[in-house]
Amino acid sequence: MRNRQLIGYALILVVMATAPLYLPPYELSLLGRFLALAILALGISLIWGTAGMLSLGQGLFFGLGGYALAMHLKLTNADPGSLPDFMQWSGLDKLPFWWEPFRSPVIAIAAVFILPGLVAALLAFLVFRRRVSGAYFAIITQALALAASTFVISQQQFTGGFNGLTGFTQVFGFALTDPHTQLGLYFVTLAALALSFFVTRLLLDSRFGTVLLAIRDGENRVRFLGYNPLPFKVIAFAFAGILAGLSGALVTLDLGVISPAMFGVVPSIEMVIWVAVGGRASLIGAVLGTLLVNFGKDWISSAFPELWLYVVGAAFILVVTLAPTGVVGLAQRWRSLPMLRRSRPPALVE
Amino acid sequence: MSSPAPEALLEEPGALLEVDHVTVSYDGFKALNNLSFSMEAGSVHVLIGPNGAGKSTLLDTIIGRVRPTEGRILFKGEDISALPEFRIVQRGICRKFQTPGVLDELTVEANILVAATKDRRSWRSLTNVRTASERERVEEVLKMIGLIGKRKLPAAQLAHGERQWLEIGMVVASDADLLLLDEPAAGMTHSEAGATAALIRQLAGRHAFIVIDHDMDFVEQIAAPVSVLHMGSMLAQGTVEEMRRHPQVAAVYLGRPPTGADAHA
Numbered sequence: 278m279r280n281r282q283l284i285g286y287a288l289i290l291v292v293m294a295t296a297p298l299y300l301p302p303y304e305l306s307l308l309g310r311f312l313a314l315a316i317l318a319l320g321i322s323l324i325w326g327t328a329g330m331l332s333l334g335q336g337l338f339f340g341l342g343g344y345a346l347a348m349h350l351k352l353t354n355a356d357p358g359s360l361p362d363f364m365q366w367s368g369l370d371k372l373p374f375w376w377e378p379f380r381s382p383v384i385a386i387a388a389v390f391i392l393p394g395l396v397a398a399l400l401a402f403l404v405f406r407r408r409v410s411g412a413y414f415a416i417i418t419q420a421l422a423l424a425a426s427t428f429v430i431s432q433q434q435f436t437g438g439f440n441g442l443t444g445f446t447q448v449f450g451f452a453l454t455d456p457h458t459q460l461g462l463y464f465v466t467l468a469a470l471a472l473s474f475f476v477t478r479l480l481l482d483s484r485f486g487t488v489l490l491a492i493r494d495g496e497n498r499v500r501f502l503g504y505n506p507l508p509f510k511v512i513a514f515a516f517a518g519i520l521a522g523l524s525g526a527l528v529t530l531d532l533g534v535i536s537p538a539m540f541g542v543v544p545s546i547e548m549v550i551w552v553a554v555g556g557r558a559s560l561i562g563a564v565l566g567t568l569l570v571n572f573g574k575d576w577i578s579s580a581f582p583e584l585w586l587y588v589v590g591a592a593f594i595l596v597v598t599l600a601p602t603g604v605v606g607l608a609q610r611w612r613s614l615p616m617l618r619r620s621r622p623p624a625l626v627e
Numbered sequence: 628m629s630s631p632a633p634e635a636l637l638e639e640p641g642a643l644l645e646v647d648h649v650t651v652s653y654d655g656f657k658a659l660n661n662l663s664f665s666m667e668a669g670s671v672h673v674l675i676g677p678n679g680a681g682k683s684t685l686l687d688t689i690i691g692r693v694r695p696t697e698g699r700i701l702f703k704g705e706d707i708s709a710l711p712e713f714r715i716v717q718r719g720i721c722r723k724f725q726t727p728g729v730l731d732e733l734t735v736e737a738n739i740l741v742a743a744t745k746d747r748r749s750w751r752s753l754t755n756v757r758t759a760s761e762r763e764r765v766e767e768v769l770k771m772i773g774l775i776g777k778r779k780l781p782a783a784q785l786a787h788g789e790r791q792w793l794e795i796g797m798v799v800a801s802d803a804d805l806l807l808l809d810e811p812a813a814g815m816t817h818s819e820a821g822a823t824a825a826l827i828r829q830l831a832g833r834h835a836f837i838v839i840d841h842d843m844d845f846v847e848q849i850a851a852p853v854s855v856l857h858m859g860s861m862l863a864q865g866t867v868e869e870m871r872r873h874p875q876v877a878a879v880y881l882g883r884p885p886t887g888a889d890a891h892a
Contacts, residue, residue: 483754494730494733495729498724500713502747
């Protein structure tokens with residue numbers, strides 16, 4: 278069983294790694310971007326599917342990772358001695374002090390991980406210390422995503438406002454539009470996803486993962502067995518935040534832009550839908566759901582532009598009511614009928 | 628025994644738990660009223676009393692779910708009344724709740740393992756090391772509660788009695804010095820209840836127990852001193868037989884005036 282699973286993972290990896298050989302450039306660039314998004318989905322699967330913490334604000338951490346890298350790109354792409362373009366348009370004559378550290382590529386790349394990780398840890402600590410959970414937690418995260426996108430839009434002279442940060446052509450010395458750079462980026466993304474998957478799998482298979490599942494099942498029971506649930510939840514949530522940040526940085530490279538429209542309320546909710554469709558208790562499900570929904574979105578919104586929101590809404594309702602374990606759960610059910618069926622469908626919010 | 632607090636070594640070995648003039652009041656209603664009692668390591672106490680007498684509140688207060696309005700709780704000589712719940716458990720008290728609180732999604736074995744784990748710190752759980760003594764303990768407890776054949780089943784698939792046993796097993800696996808059992812035999816068949824009482828008798832000495840129950844047959848089988856709580860105070864203490872004859876106990880249970888109960892005795 279364990280070996281079969283490993284062979285399965287290896288097969289998927291080979292199929293993905295050889296995609297540049299058989300996929301046309303447009304589809305390949307989509308696949309690359311969706312694989313980057315799947316890194317974020319792994320985090321949602323961990324915190325929601327296993328630990329029962331529904332976050333409707335993962336976009337916040339995605340945005341932090343994206344902006345951390347984009348700030349560096351903005352600085353290195355500006356003419357020597359001059360400010361990034363949008364700052365000049367807004368009449369700034371001096372770089373804000375908190376932009377300074379992002380000149381360093383090392384600091385910027387570290388910030389892609391550290392910034393979202395710290396913010397997620399702080400948020401989780403403050404909220405879960407008060408034993409807030411379930412729908413209240415979801416609402417708080419949603420409000421934060423809204424506040425963050427509103428803030429970024431309102432501070433145009435520092436953040437690029439609604440248009441976000443864009444217009445960079447050079448990435449660490451490579452031309453962004455060069456096909457070789459794009460191909461390299463695809464492999465970096467695939468490696469990042471594989472590594473993230475592996476680490477998340479290890480986390481779930483460790484005692485940490487067992488306790489996390491136990492906390493979803495009965496937080497008080499766990500507490501009264503002598504565990505403090507708080508650090509378990511904080512670590513899991515911070516880890517999901519780091520994955521979201523990495524995802525945001527890779528997508529920023531892929532699209533050449535990060536903007537409030539990419540991390541606000543609507544994208545944050547869509548992220549949860551990817552994972553719900555794929556099967557939130559399964560890491561493979563999270564990846565599969567991300568690819569499925571996003572390819573679906575690309576296809577439907579180019580064929581019937583006004584239809585997409587209805588389709589994704591309907592998909593979410595269908596999954597929640599009829600197939601709470603998602604596509605992966607359905608597949609398991611067909612394969613082994615009642616044997617692997619869950620004893621009870623998980624609640625949307627615990 | 629699980630790590631005693633250092634200061635416990637300085638105390639006389641006698642009192643494991645001391646409930647010291649504890650009052651718990653909710654908006655003026657006193658769920659516990661100036662209650663004092665103490666018990667020694669390895670001893671068994673049964674708490675009975677009508678609904679609302681404060682039995683569950685007493686266990687809640689010991690385990691830190693409810694804080695005393697007045698008074699304090701000493702465990703191994705240490706005042707634990709202000710500690711967070713999980714710290715109280717780490718000191719060596721573990722509780723079985725009234726409604727079985729097993730972890731449904733986990734297997735029977737994982738339930739016991741989570742309870743038997745000594746090092747419960749989050750970062751230590753990232754490394755997957757289990758000590759040999761923890762593994763042995765899991766086997767031992769699985770045998771004890773008769774669920775060794777169902778170890779790989781999710782706890783959700785167990786029958787009600789088995790769930791009760793599983794939770795008892797979890798509490799025992801924690802190796803706490805004091806185990807609090809809130810209606811452990813509720814919903815059990817007569818023979819299951821008998822086996823539970825036998826298990827408590829067998830484990831007495833290694834662990835101290837406070838057991839709450841309504842079922843007098845079950846209480847009799849435990850064969851331990853009985854305390855009767857009434858309106859948040861200790862009404863009487865003694866053997867099961869003495870409590871049966873006790874006029875005030877009969878009065879609070881049956882609503883009979885004490886004088887009427889005298890005739891019965």
